Amino acid sequence: MGVYQHNGHEQVVHTVQLLDEAYRRGDDQKRIGGTQVDTDSELIRQLVRCVGENSVLHRYEELVSYECDAYTLQKAIPRAVVFPKNTEEVARVVRLLNERKIPFIPRGSGTGLSGGATPTGGEVVISLVRMNQLLQVDLPNRRAVVQPGYINLHLTQAVADQGYYYAPDPSSQQACTIGGNVGENAGGAHCLKYGVTTNHVIGVKLVLPNGEIVELGGLTDTPGYDLVGLIIGSEGTLGIVTEITVRLMKQPESVRTVLALFDEAADASEAVSDIIAAGILPAALEMMDTLAIKAVEKGTFPVGYPEDIGAVLLVEVDGVEAGLDDQIKQIVDVCRKHRVREVRLADSEEERKRWWANRKTAFGAVGTLSPDYLVQDGVIPRSRLPEVLARVAEISRQQRVRIANVFHAGDGNLHPLIMFDSRVPGEEERAVLAGSAILKVCADAGGSITGEHGVGLEKRDEMYYLFTDEEIAVQMAVRDIFNPGGLCNPGKMFPSPARCAEVKRHIKQVSK
Amino acid sequence: MGVYQHNGHEQVVHTVQLLDEAYRRGDDQKRIGGTQVDTDSELIRQLVRCVGENSVLHRYEELVSYECDAYTLQKAIPRAVVFPKNTEEVARVVRLLNERKIPFIPRGSGTGLSGGATPTGGEVVISLVRMNQLLQVDLPNRRAVVQPGYINLHLTQAVADQGYYYAPDPSSQQACTIGGNVGENAGGAHCLKYGVTTNHVIGVKLVLPNGEIVELGGLTDTPGYDLVGLIIGSEGTLGIVTEITVRLMKQPESVRTVLALFDEAADASEAVSDIIAAGILPAALEMMDTLAIKAVEKGTFPVGYPEDIGAVLLVEVDGVEAGLDDQIKQIVDVCRKHRVREVRLADSEEERKRWWANRKTAFGAVGTLSPDYLVQDGVIPRSRLPEVLARVAEISRQQRVRIANVFHAGDGNLHPLIMFDSRVPGEEERAVLAGSAILKVCADAGGSITGEHGVGLEKRDEMYYLFTDEEIAVQMAVRDIFNPGGLCNPGKMFPSPARCAEVKRHIKQVSK
Structure with missing residues (x-):
């Protein structure tokens, strides 16, 4: 086997392929994985020169963690993983890989569900997790600038005391990065009213695939083509975002949350349509069917849903306090028209948070079934x-x-x-x-x-x-x-x- | 002169150039303008085959109207103007012009202010004004499909009885087309809260510059690159939009409008910043300075502003009735903090409309000064x-x-x-x-x-x-x-x- 030889970057590919094959065959992983792969190869040395000694992974057992993201049906071992600390280091790595014609993949927290950060074989993974700073908060202009590895939820936490928040809220918001959100144009439960990532990002700094650095967008709408919009949701295929300027939103004055329990999923879905048709735009309007309810009730935050219900709607309205009761009344009326069995209004912030925690565990809780x-x-x-x-x-x-x-x-x-x-x-x-x-x-x-x-x-x-x-x-x-x-x-x-x-x-x- | 000769499309260019030169020299326009230019040229015949007999302009006096849009500092006579009635006719014209390597320009109502629909010499203008139909209204999904020549304001008028409206409201909304709005990513006074055209268009049918027809976007976010976003604001350089799917918004329950009159423009602009910083997002927040006020007071809808004020703010909040008085109170407080001289609350829909009419005449009214x-x-x-x-x-x-x-x-x-x-x-x-x-x-x-x-x-x-x-x-x-x-x-x-x-x-x- 060529695993222990070290003669240049082609060898790395070969080594990784062999390791990958061995891994797939179920060979003794200790024996293979314990080996330091290609540590002194030219490529690894060059990568180290780009980002520093402690910022390159190349051992098999280290690389395995990067063989896929949260979509696990396809996997491949990357050639190396690097952890740049700033835009210049990203650009340096990208320029090196261009010279060497080696493919590369930007990666955030790896919570993506479609394999956007999964290698297809022999790529260098450029992990942005060390670029995790909040660079600027500008409340008068309601914006913030973050590095791509900054965690989604941290931004809301950073500005909450001043009464602001960052709107896109994927279920993985405690773990996922805003850079990853940009790549996938991430949404979330509250995107019904407030829009998805593309509605909240106004500018990016981008390392182009050739290693050049450009800034797109910024504070305001810019002339020329909407390249910021093009980058958002481009799944890392147009370059590597290294700074992101986002909008901040003012927290709503008040929030009301209701649960509506239906015997039939069809009734619940008709209620959804009618709520919107009634002219109400809830902040969130979520639905789970029987099987999903069964799962979340086995999860970490059971709500106590009756076992025999067909569907539950979780509806949240927000805005100026004075108008909310009326909206809730209308929502309840629509649900009644569609034969709702029971409607509950959250009577405390704790209850509301529990309902949301329950809903957000849904994906994971299905693992109990x-x-x-x-x-x-x-x-x-x-x-x-x-x-x-x-x-x-x-x-x-x-x-x-x-x-x-x-x-x-x-x-x-x-x-x-x-x-x-x-x-x-x-x-x-x-x-x-x-x-x-x-x-x-x-x-x-x-x-x-x-x-x-x-x-x-x-x-x-x-x-x-x-x-x-x-x-x-x-x-x-x-x-x-x-x-x-x-x-x-x-x-x-x-x-x-x-x-x-x-x-x-x-x-x-x-x-x- | 070659004006009266008719021997193929090169002649048309030559003719148009001569006419254009003559026009610029100030030659007798009657003599030149009265001539039927190139009526039996090959190109004109081919265009007629594409769109029909009554849908091609080619006489000088007809073409002059198309020498610029509402930006009048640059002008050039187009080669011809065609009026397709549907996507297929647009595609046919574009394919023809590709074969002949003749440049072309899409045009709506010509209200654009940057010369986006102005010829640079010898283009065929493709006017979309006959493609002016409202193709579909889908209230349950809050969307409508329009042709590009459909007038902006007509859409709001078409759905107003059902309680909906189309949000982007350029000052020219009585005349401008939604196709033109897409080209320029048009805004308007109420875009502060609701966003500009790109936030309200979710899909387009597009004739590519090679004559092929593609559909981009649609009802929902689509995967792949956000090409709809790329097309919006691309100023007609990426193709010709022939159908547009837009979002419709529910009319707000209530609206409150105030005028705030300041002695000093600097105070007014600080008030603007503080209103937003206070967490209020008005539907509109407009400002005019002394000279602009002087102009609008000479216009069609004078409000009766004192002659000596330094600036006026026109502030509108909308939403659920119950919350509005409180927002207005906060706005008035901020204005007082910045030494406002006088604040007026619109006491009827008529008064509000009059204030807006006054504001919207500003551009034109400057012509009185x-x-x-x-x-x-x-x-x-x-x-x-x-x-x-x-x-x-x-x-x-x-x-x-x-x-x-x-x-x-x-x-x-x-x-x-x-x-x-x-x-x-x-x-x-x-x-x-x-x-x-x-x-x-x-x-x-x-x-x-x-x-x-x-x-x-x-x-x-x-x-x-x-x-x-x-x-x-x-x-x-x-x-x-x-x-x-x-x-x-x-x-x-x-x-x-x-x-x-x-x-x-x-x-x-x-x-x-």
């Missing part, structure tokens, strides 16, 4: 919720996998949790097929294959549900301007042309 | 309003031109109205120089050279105030993907490379 599960992320016009839920139930039966539904109902953003047991042959494949079929239903209903998790590695083929070859080609041409060598986060977002025919057969299959 | 004027459009952080206003006054003195200030103060979006008399040698040049110098001040204050009017022909050189050569090159590379032949709205947005050195000298000059 099933050894493995997939989280999907489709979007539909909210008026079509009832019929799409019926189709999801049908797909669940067809593919013989259980599906729990948790969703940002107000946005029409579904998160079907598709359960399977990877030890049972064929189950994982059926789960993947079910996910893809659900996305097809969403696309056909006039929706989208992702609301907030991104395309990543996971949904490249499903891009065809929404786009023609021509439309994908336009997008890839945009990518190629920024990223002409394809070194920056390769293999993400776009189906490979070679897979086109195969993918189209797959579409036929899930459309049956 | 000066034979000519330029409207500029800069943006600054609102906390820097007082110092920037002082700089504007200084520039006014330096260049010996009077400047009235009307602005969306809450957004920090200035509209200096620079008055001049084109009959006085050198005055127009000094006015242009003053405008450019103001934009430099805005850029240096951390702002932008355009808030809502676009770059167009007018501010191409000022792009250097904000962007490096590298940043402009990235933007041009994006344009070239969509518009590789450069036929689609040529000469807009970007400085020509040849002018680079000259422009940099100019920057030095206005920076003195």
Whole structure:
């Protein structure tokens, strides 16, 4: 084996491939993993010169942690992981990797759900977690500047005493970075009223895939093309964001939160549509179905939902105190019209927080029901919720996998949790097929294959549900301007042309 | 002269050039204008085949109306004007012009203020005014689909009875088209709270510069790059939008409007900053200075402002009825802290409308003070309003031109109205120089050279105030993907490379 040889960066690739193969074969990982891979190779030395001695990982057992993000169905060992501390170090690493024609991947906390930070083989992972500073808070202009590794929730915590907060609130907000949020255009429960990441980021500093540093956007709308908007949600394929200027929001004066328990999920989803149609724009409007409720009740923060209910809505309104009771009354009226069994109003901030904690544990709690599960992320016009839920139930039966539904109902953003047991042959494949079929239903209903998790590695083929070859080609041409060598986060977002025919057969299959 | 010859499209160019020269020389326009230009040329016949007999203009006197938009300092006669009725006709025209390598310009109502729809010589103008249908209203999902020639205000009128409206409200909203709004990413007085066009458009159908038709975006956020965001504000350089899907907003339950009259403009601008800092986000927060007030009081809707006041703020809050009085009280308190002379609360919808009508006549009313004027459009952080206003006054003195200030103060979006008399040698040049110098001040204050009017022909050189050569090159590379032949709205947005050195000298000059 070539594992112990050290003769230049091709060797690293070879070594990593061998390690990766060995790992996949289930070889003795101690023996392999304990080995210091390629420590004195030219590449590692060069990386160390870029970022310093303690900022490069290259041992197998260190690299394994970076083989995927929170989407775990595809994995590959990276070649190395570097931890730059500032924009200049990022640029230095990128310039080096350009010279060496070695691909690279930006990575935040690795909480992404579509494999956006997952290597495809031999990339250098550029981890931004040490660039975790809050650089500036400018309350008169309601903005802040953060480094990409700054944790989402920390920003709200930093400005809460002054009465402000940062609006996008993914369920992973205690762990995920704002840089990662920019990459995926992350959403969250409160994005119904306040918008997703792209509505809250006004400028970025970016290391282009060739190592040059540019600043886009800033305090105000800038002339020329909206390249900030283009960067947000580009999944790390257009460069590496190293500074982010975000809007801060004033905390609402008051908040009211209600739980509405329905016997039938269809009634709950009709209520969702009618609440919005009544002219109320809740801060959040979340829904969970029976199976999801069963999961969260087994989780860390049970609420005490009756076991036999069909769906629960968690509805929050915020704003000026004086208007809220009236909005709550209207919401309750709509729920009653749709045969709600019970409505509860949070009677304290503690109760409200508990309800939210319960809701936010949903993804994890599904683990109590099933050894493995997939989280999907489709979007539909909210008026079509009832019929799409019926189709999801049908797909669940067809593919013989259980599906729990948790969703940002107000946005029409579904998160079907598709359960399977990877030890049972064929189950994982059926789960993947079910996910893809659900996305097809969403696309056909006039929706989208992702609301907030991104395309990543996971949904490249499903891009065809929404786009023609021509439309994908336009997008890839945009990518190629920024990223002409394809070194920056390769293999993400776009189906490979070679897979086109195969993918189209797959579409036929899930459309049956 | 070649005017009367008809032998192919080169002749048309030649003819148009001759006509244009003659026009500029001030030749007898009747003699030239009365001539039917090139009616049987190959090009005109081909255009007629694309869009039909009554949908092509080619006589000089018809073309003259299309020599510029509402930015009148640069003009050129187009080669022809066509009026397609649907997407397919647009695509047909574009494909024809590609074959013939003839440049073209999309145009709405021609109310743009930066020359975005102005020919640079020999283009075919593709007027979208006959594509003026409201195609779909979907209230449950709060969206509408319109053709690009649909008038902005008509959309609000169409859904007002059901309690909805379309938020972006440029002062020209009675005349401007939503297609034009998309091109320029138009704003308006109420964009402080609700955002500009890009926050309200979720999808477009687009004829690419090569004539292919693509659909981008749609009901929900779509995966891949945010190409809808890229198209919005791209000033017609990336293709021709032929259908637009927009968000509709629910009308607020109530509205309160106050006028605050200040002795000193500096006090008013400090009040602006403090109102926002107090956590109030007004629906609109407008400011006019003495000279602007003098103008509007001579306009169609005088309010009766005292002659000696230094500035007026027009502040509007909206939302749930119950919370508004409290917000108004806070606003009045802030104004008092800044030595307001008088505060008036609109006591009827009629009075409120009258105040707004007065404000919206500001641009036109300046014509009562000066034979000519330029409207500029800069943006600054609102906390820097007082110092920037002082700089504007200084520039006014330096260049010996009077400047009235009307602005969306809450957004920090200035509209200096620079008055001049084109009959006085050198005055127009000094006015242009003053405008450019103001934009430099805005850029240096951390702002932008355009808030809502676009770059167009007018501010191409000022792009250097904000962007490096590298940043402009990235933007041009994006344009070239969509518009590789450069036929689609040529000469807009970007400085020509040849002018680079000259422009940099100019920057030095206005920076003195």
